[in-house]
Amino acid sequence: MAIEIITKDDLEAFRKTLLNDIQALLINNRPETKEWLRCADVRKLLKVSTATVQNLRMTGKLKSHKVGGIHFYRLADVESMISGKTL
Structure with a gap:
């Protein structure tokens, strides 16, 4: 049985790879935003x-x-109401 030594640099490279993989998953699984809301x-939202x-x-x-x-509501109208802007 061979012993392998893991260095801090190895762990740092693994962390970066893991974070990049997680970011790619999150970007691909982002739900589409609707323009019109029920x-x-x-x-x-409110x-x-x-x-x-x-x-x-x-x-x-x-x-x-x-x-x-x-009744359908435009998402932009709801967001502007949330931010306090007038419609």
């Missing part, structure tokens, strides 16, 4: 109730587009 998606999303829509603070009875 009410449930908006609720999750951490509010359905009624709050409805109130934001009815007061004009959050624009929606109704398609077949379902």
